[in-house]
Amino acid sequence: MNEPTIEPLGEDALLLRLDRRIDADVNARVHALAARIEAARPAWLREVVPAYASLAVFLDDDAEAADTDDRLQAADHWLRTLLDGPDAACPAPGGDATPFDIPVCHAPAFAPDLDALAAHADLSPQEVVARHCAGDYRVAMVGFAPGFPYLLGLDPRLAMPRRASPRTRVPAGSVAIGGAQTGIYPRESPGGWHLIGRTPLALFDATREAPCLLAAGQRVRFVAIDEATFHALSAGARA
Secondary structure, X not given: OOXXXXXXXXXXXXXXXXXXXXXXXHHHHHHHHHHHHHHHOOOOEEEEEEOOOEEEEEEOOXXXXXXXXXXXXXXXXXXXXXXXXXXXXXXXXXXXXXXXXXXXXXXXXXXXXXXXXXXXXXXXXXXXXXHHHHOOEEEEXXXXXXXXXXXXXXXXXXXXXXXXXXXXXXXXXXEEEEEOEEEEOOOOEEEOOEEEEEOOOOOEOOOOOOOEOOOOOOEEEEEEEOHHHHHHHHHHHHO
């Protein structure tokens, strides 16, 4: 494992880089480090934002040191002291929690790429669904669009390169596979991943106390549902 490096990220943040690759162990280190920083919660800390192999640490505008360079240097020193200290056993968020269940309907109207992905994997569509729902996933990071979870834990057999021609409109709630990752589109948007189902859950809602349904580090699993259940859950969510 590489030693973390620290570099400026604009005028109010520092970037801790652990590596430059997508790897479950590296991502677990990112979330453990984020938990350590959150547990210490220095006065200058505004927000910690994990990614696959790096961690952005944002400074509070109300920090005691008004000068930008002084604030960044003080935060840099604090972080280096933390990194040089004992590696406290601080679990990543949701590390030992029960997985959050995401209901997914794989009806043809919601899964236009299921057959193509099955053919690519040399599996039946039913086998693709079974393997996808058998996975124990973790939210590696949230990004691309508000509430979009990048999930690690995909069965390697289901990996498939992104579409050569991205769609201009992907429906909200679409469950998709892109490369070795799976994820969920929180709202209608362009996208180049392969659509294999749809969830009735709202992944992002700005009116909620916690707008994002899923948080980085959280465990997730998919649960197959039929079309009638999908519509019933959708109606319940709108009620």
